[in-house]
Amino acid sequence: MRRIDHRPRWGLAAAGAILAIALAGCTPGPVPPPASSSPSSPSPTATPTPTGPVLVPDGTAADNLPLFAAIVNQVAATDRAVQGRAYIDALVAAGFDKADMEVTQDLTTVGNPADAIQFSVRWDGECLVGQVGPSTPAPTALVLPEVPGGTCLIGQTRPIDW
Numbered sequence: 001m002r003r004i005d006h007r008p009r010w011g012l013a014a015a016g017a018i019l020a021i022a023l024a025g026c027t028p029g030p031v032p033p034p035a036s037s038s039p040s041s042p043s044p045t046a047t048p049t050p051t052g053p054v055l056v057p058d059g060t061a062a063d064n065l066p067l068f069a070a071i072v073n074q075v076a077a078t079d080r081a082v083q084g085r086a087y088i089d090a091l092v093a094a095g096f097d098k099a100d101m102e103v104t105q106d107l108t109t110v111g112n113p114a115d116a117i118q119f120s121v122r123w124d125g126e127c128l129v130g131q132v133g134p135s136t137p138a139p140t141a142l143v144l145p146e147v148p149g150g151t152c153l154i155g156q157t158r159p160i161d162w
Contacts, residue, residue, distance in 0.1 A: 055095040061126035061143045067094060068121065068128040069141035076132050076139040082106060087119045087130060088160055096121045096128075103156045120152035127152035 021127045053066035071090045080086035084103035085124055092098050100122040106114055116133030129152055 013030050028039075057095075060096060061123040061128050064096075064121075064123060065128060065141060068096075068130065069139075071143045072130040072132065072139045082113060082117060082133050084117050084119055084158070085162065087132075091119075091121060095156060098160060100162055102153045104153060104155070105158050118153055122146065122150070122152055129153070 003013055033039065053070050058065040068091070071094055072087065072135075078086065082107050088098065088101055088103055091101065092096050098127045101120065101153055102122075103119040104114065104117050106117060108114055114133060115135035116131055117131060118131045120130070121128040125146055127144045128145050129142050144152070144153060151157075
């Protein structure tokens with residue numbers, strides 16, 4: 001006689017929960033097990049691990065590019081897509097050091113919205129650089145070398161004084 005297993009498939013349910021959290025724009029973190037429809041279902045014994053990109057403090061700029069790019073894409077999908085402060089705040093919330101950041105102006109010198117804004121994080125001699133705006137076909141995130149003088153962006157940047 002074949003035995004039928006009625007226990008929930010935790011792998012599939014956990015994947016669904018992780019996807020729901022990622023789509024909600026949450027930062028990576030432990031994912032609680034999904035609620036079971038059956039009170040007699042066994043609870044999972046292992047704690048799920050975070051999925052998605054995470055900050056790698058001892059890593060290279062390339063190691064941290066996946067997290068940087070994920071943050072750029074998350075903010076770019078909001079109504080604050082062309083506000084430099086939104087990117088800086090989101091990067092700080094993810095663990096990047098504000099002291100190592102630069103951002104360009106949101107407005108032109110005559111007060112119009114900028115065609116593109118750039119922001120960066122200096123990382124051990126390299127730069128994580130993002131660019132978004134109406135003139136940019138899609139949010140961009142790259143690792144580039146520092147420019148002479150130890151900065152990441154060329155031209156005038158605005159103070160990050162908040």
